Amino acid sequence: MTTNKSLAKAMRVLKLFSAQEPRLSLAEISVRLDMPKSTTHSILKSLVAEGLIEKIGGEAYALGTGILALSQTVRVNVEIRDRAAPHVRALADQAGESVYLTFREGDRILYIYAVESSRRLIARTAVGDRMPMHCTGVGKAILGHLPEEEARGILERVGMPRVTPKTITDIDVLMADLREIRERGYSRDDSENEMGNYCVGAPIYGANGNVVGGCSIAGTDPEIIGARAPALSRALISTCLDISRNLGYVPSSAIRAVYAGAL
Numbered sequence: 001m002t003t004n005k006s007l008a009k010a011m012r013v014l015k016l017f018s019a020q021e022p023r024l025s026l027a028e029i030s031v032r033l034d035m036p037k038s039t040t041h042s043i044l045k046s047l048v049a050e051g052l053i054e055k056i057g058g059e060a061y062a063l064g065t066g067i068l069a070l071s072q073t074v075r076v077n078v079e080i081r082d083r084a085a086p087h088v089r090a091l092a093d094q095a096g097e098s099v100y101l102t103f104r105e106g107d108r109i110l111y112i113y114a115v116e117s118s119r120r121l122i123a124r125t126a127v128g129d130r131m132p133m134h135c136t137g138v139g140k141a142i143l144g145h146l147p148e149e150e151a152r153g154i155l156e157r158v159g160m161p162r163v164t165p166k167t168i169t170d171i172d173v174l175m176a177d178l179r180e181i182r183e184r185g186y187s188r189d190d191s192e193n194e195m196g197n198y199c200v201g202a203p204i205y206g207a208n209g210n211v212v213g214g215c216s217i218a219g220t221d222p223e224i225i226g227a228r229a230p231a232l233s234r235a236l237i238s239t240c241l242d243i244s245r246n247l248g249y250v251p252s253s254a255i256r257a258v259y260a261g262a263l
Contacts, residue, residue: 009043013033013053023056023061088239099115100113104211105130107154109133109139111126132158134160134167135164136192137192139214143174144182148178164192166192188200189225202237217235
């Protein structure tokens with residue numbers, strides 16, 4: 001309850017700023033929200049630390065550049081989700097398993113859309129979850145298609161916590177796995193994030209040629225990464241390529257070669 005109240009107060013502070021009043025003092029914010037100055041100052045301090053508020057001079061506050069980053073993320077999420085959703089639904093129908101769409105958000109992935117099977121192990125939806133990349137099929141697919149230096153940097157910054165007994169926690173072992181993923185065109189998740197859950201994942205590219213997200217097929221059937229993997233991965237990679245093209249991506253010759261081998 002305390003966390004919810006603090007969040008509500010922070011939102012009230014952010015909503016005070018407008019084009020007409022881009023700068024406000026601590027005293028003005030305190031009076032308008034009928035909050036003690038000490039409480040208002042504490043909230044402002046937290047928002048400044050997150051980059052959502054900036055302190056201007058000695059007294060005034062204004063919205064920070066972090067707000068722009070959040071709005072950009074929302075716009076990109078919506079753009080990717082809306083263009084990808086029909087492809088995700090078609091893939092789920094074809095595969096008969098859960099299909100997840102994720103967006104790369106810095107060093108982590110954000111689940112932004114899903115068509116989930118009634119057979120999945122966890123009752124709640126994964127949409128809205130932020131996850132590290134090392135332990136999910138779709139995260140490993142993204143890492144595997146980044147430059148090795150960039151992928152290693154992400155793993156070193158975020159760490160590789162053990163989620164299940166099968167989570168890969170050794171960076172050199174995972175880097176070797178990522179090289180295989182790059183050659184193969186798709187990743188495999190052998191209960192590395194959720195015991196009894198198996199997954200194949202592939203990357204999605206944006207118009208600038210960078211990996212912007214990924215898509216995965218997941219379920220409780222071990223053959224998803226076994227006998228069914230060739231057929232499922234072909235359908236998955238084809239779907240990811242269609243989504244990438246819808247985002248303005250034109251595959252390079254190297255990527256076309258990987259796709260050709262996988263398809």
